Amino acid sequence: MNLITFSTLACPNWQIETVIAKASEFGYDGIEWRGGPQGHVQPDMAAAKKALLRQRCSDTGLMSLAVTAYTSFVSNSVEERQANVDELRRYSDLAAELGANYVRAFLGEVPKGTNLDSSLYEKISDCLNTAVEYAESVGVKIAIEPHDDFVRSSTIVPIFSRVQHPALSVIWDIANTFAAGEDPVEGFALLKDRLAYVQVKDGKRDGHQWQLCSLSHGNVPLDRAFELLLAHNYQGALSVEWEYAWHPELDPPEMALPTALPMVRELCGAAQTESA
Numbered sequence: 001m002n003l004i005t006f007s008t009l010a011c012p013n014w015q016i017e018t019v020i021a022k023a024s025e026f027g028y029d030g031i032e033w034r035g036g037p038q039g040h041v042q043p044d045m046a047a048a049k050k051a052l053l054r055q056r057c058s059d060t061g062l063m064s065l066a067v068t069a070y071t072s073f074v075s076n077s078v079e080e081r082q083a084n085v086d087e088l089r090r091y092s093d094l095a096a097e098l099g100a101n102y103v104r105a106f107l108g109e110v111p112k113g114t115n116l117d118s119s120l121y122e123k124i125s126d127c128l129n130t131a132v133e134y135a136e137s138v139g140v141k142i143a144i145e146p147h148d149d150f151v152r153s154s155t156i157v158p159i160f161s162r163v164q165h166p167a168l169s170v171i172w173d174i175a176n177t178f179a180a181g182e183d184p185v186e187g188f189a190l191l192k193d194r195l196a197y198v199q200v201k202d203g204k205r206d207g208h209q210w211q212l213c214s215l216s217h218g219n220v221p222l223d224r225a226f227e228l229l230l231a232h233n234y235q236g237a238l239s240v241e242w243e244y245a246w247h248p249e250l251d252p253p254e255m256a257l258p259t260a261l262p263m264v265r266e267l268c269g270a271a272q273t274e275s276a
Contacts, residue, residue, distance in 0.1 A: 003029035003237045004264050005065045007199070008040045010242035011253040016040055016049075020056045026258045030063030032239045033100065035091060036070040041098065043090035050097045057099070064100035065197060065237050066143060067091055072108025073127040074120060074149075084108075085127050088142065092135040102143040102196050103135060104171065107159075110149040118158075125162035136167040143196035144170045151180045153190040160194055169196035173241070174225045175203050175218075179210045184225040188232075197237040198229065200264055212247055214256070215240075215263040226271035238264055 006028055008019055019040065023031050033041045041053070057064055069091035071084045091103045107124055114120060128142065135142050146156055156170055170191050176199075177187045202218035203210050215222070240260045244250050251259075 002235065002268060003063065003065075004240070004261060005030040005032050005063070005197075005237055006240040006242065006257055006260070007032040007068075008034045009245045010240070010257055012038065012245040014253070016053055017056065020053075020060055020062060022254070022257070023062055024060040027261055028062070028257075030065045030237065031057070032065045032104070032241075033067045033098070034245075035068045035094070038245070039068065041067055041094060043094045045094070047097075050094070054097070054099050064095075064098045065239060066102035066104045067095045067098065067100050068104040068145075069106075071105045073124045074108040074110050074114070076111060076114070081123060081127050085131050088131040089134045092131070092138050092140050092142070095135075095140040096138040100140065102141050102169075104143050104145050105131075106145050106147055107150045108148065116149065116155060121158045121162060125159055128159065128163050128168060129165065132163065132165045132168045136165070141167045141169055141196065144168070146170065146173060146176065151176050152182050153177060153187040157190055169194045171196055171199055173199040173201075174222060175199075175201045175212075175220045178220050179203060184221055184228060188225065188228045192228075192232050192234075195234065195236055197239055198225075198234070199239050199241045200260075200267075201241045201243070212243055212250060214251070215260050215267075222267055223270060226267045230268075230271040238268075240264060 011019055019031060035041050069088055071088050073081055073084055075081050088105055095103050132142050144156060150156060172191050172195055174184060202215045202220045203212045204218040242256045244253055
């Protein structure tokens with residue numbers, strides 16, 4: 001059975017203790033911790049606070065799936081790219097201290113006038129090769145978040161052809177790739193062998209705008225995606241990404257998170273039934 005977690009992007013105003021208590025109360029298996037200045041965890045947290053977070057998760061039977069580092073490796077500046085490698089190392093240390101499996105890393109927004117060519121991919125890959133070696137040394141893995149100019153799965157493939165290290169993997173955000181015009185069959189085929197975990201959310205097209213909504217109330221073909229995962233015998237985590245921090249017009253976490261969990265379970269069950 002796949003473990004189901006949620007990202008703390010859903011609950012920016014909750015204290016760490018509340019996040020853990022609510023995750024346990026709602027019936028989730030774990031938590032995807034958001035980092036960065038506005039997140040719940042940062043590398044410079046007090047050691048006692050890190051230890052307490054890890055202990056409380058352990059006491060309640062929750063896993064820490066990942067910590068999010070808001071990195072970028074596309075700058076033309078060597079110094080800036082190196083600073084982001086150093087940041088990813090710090091978040092790798094943080095993940096290890098919290099007992100998290102992954103550091104979720106962004107590749108960045110490509111500077112104007114820069115093309116997605118082999119030169120750019122070499123810069124990104126050089127950074128990731130260095131960072132992933134360090135991550136493995138402290139017992140964690142790096143999971144690329146397809147986002148910004150790298151949201152389509154086809155833009156991730158050139159990285160994996162250059163970074164063969166098994167500690168580098170990718171997150172499949174089904175809704176993000178679908179919103180970018182990618183069919184789940186296409187995306188899954190390209191990413192399936194390097195999947196870290198899967199992020200689950202829904203949305204619908206409103207004219208030229210993409211509007212997030214509750215699971216199973218949008219246009220994202222989640223049922224098809226779950227069938228693909230089941231057919232591939234996917235054993236990783238499924239993480240609900242409710243983007244309340246970015247979209248406060250959405251339902252608050254105390255409403256959205258307990259509603260999302262049974263819907264994810266239903267999607268898993270429906271996929272199993274379909275394959276029977």
